[in-house]
Amino acid sequence: MTQHLRTQVAIIGGGPSGLLLGQLLGLQGIDTLILERQTRAHVLSRIRAGVLETGTVDVLRRAGCADRLEREGFIHHGTMISCDDDQFRIDFEALTGQSVTVYGQTEVTRDLYDARDTLGHPTLHEVGDVAIHDVETDTPAVHLTHGGRKVQITCDYVVGCDGYHGVSRQTIPGDKRQEFEKVYPFGWLGVLSETPPVEDELLYASSARGFALCSMRNENLSRYYIQCPAKTTAEAWSDAAFWEELQRRLPQDVAARLITGTTVEKSVAQLRSFVVEPMQWGRLFLCGDAAHIVPPTGAKGLNTAVGDVHYLSDALIQRYADGCTKALEGYSATALARVWKAERFSWWMTSLLHHVPAQSSFDTRMQTAEIAFLRANRAAQTVLAQNYVGLPF
Ligand code: RFL
Ligand code: PHB
Numbered sequence: 001m002t003q004h005l006r007t008q009v010a011i012i013g014g015g016p017s018g019l020l021l022g023q024l025l026g027l028q029g030i031d032t033l034i035l036e037r038q039t040r041a042h043v044l045s046r047i048r049a050g051v052l053e054t055g056t057v058d059v060l061r062r063a064g065c066a067d068r069l070e071r072e073g074f075i076h077h078g079t080m081i082s083c084d085d086d087q088f089r090i091d092f093e094a095l096t097g098q099s100v101t102v103y104g105q106t107e108v109t110r111d112l113y114d115a116r117d118t119l120g121h122p123t124l125h126e127v128g129d130v131a132i133h134d135v136e137t138d139t140p141a142v143h144l145t146h147g148g149r150k151v152q153i154t155c156d157y158v159v160g161c162d163g164y165h166g167v168s169r170q171t172i173p174g175d176k177r178q179e180f181e182k183v184y185p186f187g188w189l190g191v192l193s194e195t196p197p198v199e200d201e202l203l204y205a206s207s208a209r210g211f212a213l214c215s216m217r218n219e220n221l222s223r224y225y226i227q228c229p230a231k232t233t234a235e236a237w238s239d240a241a242f243w244e245e246l247q248r249r250l251p252q253d254v255a256a257r258l259i260t261g262t263t264v265e266k267s268v269a270q271l272r273s274f275v276v277e278p279m280q281w282g283r284l285f286l287c288g289d290a291a292h293i294v295p296p297t298g299a300k301g302l303n304t305a306v307g308d309v310h311y312l313s314d315a316l317i318q319r320y321a322d323g324c325t326k327a328l329e330g331y332s333a334t335a336l337a338r339v340w341k342a343e344r345f346s347w348w349m350t351s352l353l354h355h356v357p358a359q360s361s362f363d364t365r366m367q368t369a370e371i372a373f374l375r376a377n378r379a380a381q382t383v384l385a386q387n388y389v390g391l392p393f
Contacts, residue, residue: 001149001150002149002150002151002152003146003149003150003151003152004151004152004153004154005033005151005152005153005154006153006154006155007031007032007033007153007155008025008030008031008032008155008156008157008320009021009025009030009031009032009033009155009156009157009158009159009316010032010033010035010140010142010153010155010157010158010159011032011033011034011035011159011161012035012130012132012142012158012159012160012161012162012166012167012168013034013035013036013037013160013161013162013163013166013168013288013290014034014035014036014038014040014043014113014123014125014161015036015043015109015161015162015163015288015289016105016108016109016112016288016302016305016306017161017287017288017289017290017305017306017308017309018034018036018159018161018162018287019034019109019112019113019116020059020060020063020065020112020306020309020313021159021161021287021309021312021313022034022116022121022123023063023064023065023112023115023116023119024059024062024063024309024313024317025313025316025317026116026119026121027063027064027119028317028320028321030316030317030320031121032121033121033122033123033124033153033155034116034121034122034123034124035123035124035127035130035142035144035153036123036124036125036126036127037126037127037128037130037162038125038126039125039126040113040123040125043109043113044106044109044110044113045106046105046106047104047105047106047190047192047223047265047267048104048105048106048301048302049104049105049296049299049301049302049303050102050103050104050105050215050216050217050223050299051076051100051101051102051202051215051299051303052069052073052100052101052102052103052108052302052303053100053303053306053389053390054098054099054100054101054389054390055303055306055307055310055390055392055393056101056302056303056306056390057069057070057073057101059306059309059310060108060111060306063112063115064115065108065111065112065115066111068107068111069101069103069107069108069111072103072107072218073101073102073103074101074102074103074216074218075099075100075101075102076092076099076100076101076102076201076202077091077092077093077099077201078090078091078092078093078201079092079201079202079203079204079388080199080201080202080203080204081203081204081205081206081353081371081374081375082203082204082205082206082207082250082251082254083205083206083207083368083371083372083375084206084207084208084251085251085252085253086251086375087203087251087254088375089201090381090384090385090388091381091385092385092388092389095378095381095382095385095386096382096385096386096389098389098390099389100299100388100389100390102202102215102216102217104217105302108302124144124146124151126146126147127144127145127146127151128144128145128146129143129144129145130142130143130144130162130167131143131144131167132158132160132167132168132171132284135158135171135281135282135283135284136281136282136283137282137283138283139154140154140155140156140157140158140282140283140284141153141154141155142155142158156283157283157284157285157316158283158284158285159284159285159286159287159312160284160285160286160287160290160291161286161287161288161290162290163288163289163290164272164274164289164290164293166290168284168286168290169276169286169290169291171281171284172276172278172281172284173281176278176281177276177277177278177281178276178277179274179275179276179277180273180274180275180276180277181272181273181274181275182272182273182274182347183270183271183272184230184270184271184272184273184295184350184354185230185356185358186210186227186228186229186230186271186354186356187227187228187229187230187232187268187269187270187271188213188225188226188227188228188268188269188271188296189225189226189227189228189232189234189237189242189266189267189268190223190224190225190265190266190267190268190269191223191224191225191239191242191263191265191266192217192221192222192223192263192264192265192266193221193222193224193260193261193262193263193264194220194221194261194262194264195220195221195222195259195260195261196219196220196222196259197214197215197216197219197222198214198222198250198254198257198258198259199214199254202214202215202216203250203254204297204349204353205249205250205251205254205353206352206353206354206355206367206371207248207249207250207355208355208364209245209248209249209355210226210227210228210249210354210355211225211226211227211249211297211353211354211355212224212225212226212227212246212249212250213225213226213297214250214254224242224246225296226242226245226246226249227354227355228268230270232268233268234266234267234268237266239260239262239263239266242263242266243258243260246258269296271295271296271297271350272293272295273293273294273295273343273346273347274292274293275291275292275336275339275340275343276291276292277332277336278332278336279291279308279331279332279335279336279339280328280331280332285312285328285331285332286308287305287308287309287312287335288304288305288308288309289301289305291308291335291339292304292339292342292343294342294343294346294347295346295347295350296346297346297349297350297353297354298342298345298346298348298349298350298387298388299388300342300345300346303342303390304338304339304342307335307338307339307342307393308335308339310393311327311331311334311335311393312331312335314327315327315328315330315331316328338391338393341387341391342387342391345387345388349384351367352367352370352371353367355367
């Protein structure tokens, strides 16, 4: 037996993009149905982003999901950058008048699920075989399996918020879709440890042995990353080996202060830049990692996803308020203009701070010279700070 459902906006993917879109639309009385492949517990167990732009916090506030963030998040007015033993600070507040908030993506997602529970709008978890149909007509549909049954959903619009490995992007015909990609010859090995952070602010560390990042979640929960070979697995790294390698990449005085301990999570992420154009096809729209990926160095992935959701939610709200589809038609162009700027910044920060064994001595000197310029030049620091705190929507 096939179950038939009807909604206004079918959202594929219950990660931060899908949940935030559902919340912003739900608050305006627009029905959404979220279709998520994993269990809620699985989605909430993924440790990912940690840095939120001011604009992201504003959108979460508009979604009614910023109360805990404002209580528990940490405002950072700057960040540290080091090159071997030399260390300097980028003062966001002085350079841009803005700051960022350190609050984990896991917590953002939890707040969004709680808000959806309060709204009472439906989410189907553990869906399978999701297939999108007829988005070039006025009656699109999504077919899937759920709990051993076939489900057919009719809707006005389909939004693909299903991340990089999702199915939505592939619905755009191959001859109408252009993909831009750069795969970096390295990854990040990340650990979460129940230890106090080594610094009050984040530290982005460049060293001849490769990049390292000291980040945090709260006073007793630290997040550290080291650049690693692309094919490394987390299992190949003991805690002791991780801490030793991290210490070797940090300035000596910082390494001496590092408190190590048992890690509670360890994972490897491949670094990639990716964009698909266009971000819409007929009545299908893409948001977040479904349409673009950045290497995490600039902390832009989640923030760029929130930018997409901001544009698309406004366009859909306008469409349901007065029937005007102008903003919907312009969604891809509007979103892509901001996406490419985040791509450029993330690529630049990644290229500046990472080292690969095969790189030429000339390239190494270029990195050293650029970091030295950044250290001494207020205009260069302002450009970094403006991008890091987030470009305006
Ligand atoms: P997600 O989070 O991948 O969610 C997609 C959801 O879709 C589901 N799904 C499907 N559901 C139904 N049917 C299918 N066929 C489906 N296929 C997939 C998945 O199960 C999932 O629940 O995408 P979304 O919502 O667009 O959110 C994007 C962010 O998660 C991502 O951009 C950030 O995590 C990137 N990122 C960072 N971003 C920042 O802004 N600041 C940071 O500091 C930051 N640090 C990071 C990061 C990403 C990292 N990794 C692991 C790649 C640090 C790391 C290490
Ligand atoms: C994190 O805390 O997970 C984090 C912070 C900054 C980044 C990437 C990841 O650039």
